[in-house]
Amino acid sequence: LSLSSSESPPPPKRWASLADRLNPNRATFDPQLKASWKTMEKSDRKRIVLEDRRAILALKSRGTATPLPFRADSDDHCETSPVAYAHVAPLLNFIAGRLGKKSRDLEIYDPYYCAGGVVRRLNELGFLNIYNRCEDFYEVISQNRVPSHDVVLTNPPYSGDHFDKLLAFLSENNKPALLLLPEHFSEGKSPLYSPENFCFLSPPERYHYWTPEGMRTEQEKKKRKQHRNLFLGSRNSPFASHWFICMEPYLSNDSFVTLVNGGEVKLVEGCQIHNKQEDILPTTFKGTIQDKGEENNATKRKRRRRNKKKSKGPTE
Numbered sequence: 001l002s003l004s005s006s007e008s009p010p011p012p013k014r015w016a017s018l019a020d021r022l023n024p025n026r027a028t029f030d031p032q033l034k035a036s037w038k039t040m041e042k043s044d045r046k047r048i049v050l051e052d053r054r055a056i057l058a059l060k061s062r063g064t065a066t067p068l069p070f071r072a073d074s075d076d077h078c079e080t081s082p083v084a085y086a087h088v089a090p091l092l093n094f095i096a097g098r099l100g101k102k103s104r105d106l107e108i109y110d111p112y113y114c115a116g117g118v119v120r121r122l123n124e125l126g127f128l129n130i131y132n133r134c135e136d137f138y139e140v141i142s143q144n145r146v147p148s149h150d151v152v153l154t155n156p157p158y159s160g161d162h163f164d165k166l167l168a169f170l171s172e173n174n175k176p177a178l179l180l181l182p183e184h185f186s187e188g189k190s191p192l193y194s195p196e197n198f199c200f201l202s203p204p205e206r207y208h209y210w211t212p213e214g215m216r217t218e219q220e221k222k223k224r225k226q227h228r229n230l231f232l233g234s235r236n237s238p239f240a241s242h243w244f245i246c247m248e249p250y251l252s253n254d255s256f257v258t259l260v261n262g263g264e265v266k267l268v269e270g271c272q273i274h275n276k277q278e279d280i281l282p283t284t285f286k287g288t289i290q291d292k293g294e295e296n297n298a299t300k301r302k303r304r305r306r307n308k309k310k311s312k313g314p315t316e
Contacts, residue, residue: 018052079117080155080180081208082124087201087268088153088178088243089125094265095151095176098250104128109149111137111169112156141169155180167192170246179244180207183280195277199253201243202280204270242280245273 016028022037023029037045096106103126110118110132119130131147140146152175156166163181167190170177247256253275259265260273267273274280 017055018048079114080121082121084155084180084203084207084243085118085121085125087203087271089127090265090267091178091201091245092127092151092153094256095247095250099150101150107131107148107150109147109152110154111140111146111152111166112154112162113137118153138165146173149175151175152177152179154178158182161190164190164192174249176248176250177244177246180241181244182239182241183277184239197248197253198244198246198277199257200274200277200280201245201267202272202274203242206240207242 016026016030020026020028021030022034024031024034092106092108093103096103099106106127106129108122108127108130110130113132113134116132116134118132122130131149152170152173154166154177156162156179158181166179171192245253245256247253256265257273257275260267272280
């Protein structure tokens with residue numbers, strides 16, 4: 001049994017817009033469609049254009065198409081970056097292997113619903129058994145309707161007492177948990193939090209978050225120049241974050257860290273595993289700062305450019 005991965009199916013083919021399929025500079029370029037476009041029957045072109053518009057509209061409205069059956073703070077409308085999911089894929093593969101399952105059959109439970117992006121993101125990584133539905137997590141708990149699952153993986157709401165309620169659930173759930181949380185959540189956010197219950201996975205660069213279109217209307221109006229993506233929404237990153245990992249009861253967190261450090265579990269390049277949260281070095285959008293007194297690469301480049309300009313002296 002390999003500890004680093006389990007057999008995974010190829011990721012499902014991703015939908016691409018008509019504009020991308022006709023553009024030779026895009027990864028999803030379709031040369032056959034491009035070659036036949038001008039000679040295609042007008043009715044066929046019209047049908048393809050109409051289907052494309054409908055698909056784009058569905059993507060743009062996925063965050064507002066279904067009213068949420070619970071009260072939510074608009075600041076919590078942030079979905080996890082595909083990069084962050086890719087970073088924990090080796091951990092999910094490892095859990096699947098421990099259970100004797102294929103990765104596609106691993107039962108993954110994300111109890112907090114935003115716009116359903118977690119299903120698409122994990123499907124693309126080969127995990128096909130995801131439970132993330134538009135329902136009130138706390139009502140599900142009270143009605144004893146928690147679905148069957150092997151692992152909890154979630155980017156929970158950061159406002160209010162959601163973290164406290166999540167930890168209360170996890171304390172009785174007896175399943176591994178992978179939580180994407182801000183670094184400052186270790187500082188008194190919940191009396192139920194104990195760093196001894198987790199190990200930590202840090203990324204090589206600071207994670208972005210994505211807000212589906214229409215879920216933060218006021219913020220969207222104020223940030224017209226915000227980076228947008230048809231599939232993901234509007235990009236933001238209010239604070240640095242990393243993964244809080246609990247592998248128990250399958251094995252202790254210390255044992256898992258030992259496996260990673262011994263090379264038996266292969267992480268994505270640049271990611272690091274830590275026994276203690278205080279061992280995590282600060283991250284920026286350009287990479288991890290290797291030492292508090294050391295400049296990161298971006299700062300070094302800026303300093304070199306400034307010095308170069310100074311050395312040239314004033315222009316004639």
